[in-house]
Amino acid sequence: MPVTTQQPANAHRLAIGDFTLTTLIDGQFEAGFGLLSNIDETEAKRLHDASRRPTPPRITLNAYLLETGQETILIDTGFGPLGGGAGGRLFESLADAGHAPDDIDTVLITHMHPDHIGGLVDANDQPTMPRARVLVPAGELDYWGGAIPADADDAQTQQFEAAHRVIAAVGSQIQHLEGNAVLPGITRVPLPGHTPDHSGYRIASGNAQLLLWTDIVHLPSIQFPNPEATVAFDSDAAQAAETRRRIMSEVAESREPVAGHHLDFPGVGYVVADGAGFRWLPHVWTP
Ligand SMILES: [Zn+2]
Ligand SMILES: [Zn+2]
Numbered sequence: 001m002p003v004t005t006q007q008p009a010n011a012h013r014l015a016i017g018d019f020t021l022t023t024l025i026d027g028q029f030e031a032g033f034g035l036l037s038n039i040d041e042t043e044a045k046r047l048h049d050a051s052r053r054p055t056p057p058r059i060t061l062n063a064y065l066l067e068t069g070q071e072t073i074l075i076d077t078g079f080g081p082l083g084g085g086a087g088g089r090l091f092e093s094l095a096d097a098g099h100a101p102d103d104i105d106t107v108l109i110t111h112m113h114p115d116h117i118g119g120l121v122d123a124n125d126q127p128t129m130p131r132a133r134v135l136v137p138a139g140e141l142d143y144w145g146g147a148i149p150a151d152a153d154d155a156q157t158q159q160f161e162a163a164h165r166v167i168a169a170v171g172s173q174i175q176h177l178e179g180n181a182v183l184p185g186i187t188r189v190p191l192p193g194h195t196p197d198h199s200g201y202r203i204a205s206g207n208a209q210l211l212l213w214t215d216i217v218h219l220p221s222i223q224f225p226n227p228e229a230t231v232a233f234d235s236d237a238a239q240a241a242e243t244r245r246r247i248m249s250e251v252a253e254s255r256e257p258v259a260g261h262h263l264d265f266p267g268v269g270y271v272v273a274d275g276a277g278f279r280w281l282p283h284v285w286t287p
Helices: 041-050 090-096 114-120 138-144 154-173 237-254
Strands: 011-016 019-030 058-067 072-075 106-108 133-137 174-177 181-183 186-190 199-205 208-212 268-274 277-282
Touching (some): 011 199, 019 090, 019 114, 019 199, 114 154, 133 138, 133 154, 138 174
Parallel strands (some): 072 106
Antiparallel strands (some): 011 019, 181 186, 268 277
């Protein structure tokens, strides 16, 4: 009998006051150590080996569903058809959570990288959630919707082309998100560096809150102990590193729970200070 490694369901629910935050896994993609900079490669490999994670490193990709009682909100959309074979499980995971694409009222975008916006379209460039409005931070829309910079490398050019493709398909659904007050209980937290207007969202209900910090970390075993280590996807490496250390310090001090699109499923937990860096304490899966 063949060994089955697929999970029976790929969704995890967490209460935040009167809200429900559901992590939906979109997939994983492989990353080489060459993706890293501002860390010695030997040290990166040592930390990775110490974590007992598979090599080459795999980056988890989540999306998050937030049900506030008033609205059903999807926060980012996974790779959709743009992952070259990676990811693309979002709508299966959404079905595991008991929802159809038409249930989504609002898609809230954190930044316009293909692994966050690809799920807005299908393989034929048709909108997957035509009923939803799509809220995009204004700085992201202006940057990625604009002309491709003359000095863009191949990877950046592909990111711009992916953004242009998605904007062309769902442009009539898109609304600029200005300022930081998003919706009742949801506040935008600017976390620039990974992209120009990379935005986290603080979700608060009753006495509970959580910071969805999005792409602060891609390789947890390496970047928690070494927040200065950056990945090639960070558009401004120095600013990304500075933002990463600052927000890790803040949530380690405040004990606020954190979620992130590249934190391992269920992608929720806590940050604690550890030596010169930090350590990730994953939320314990509760049946
Ligand atoms: Zn990103
Ligand atoms: Zn990402």
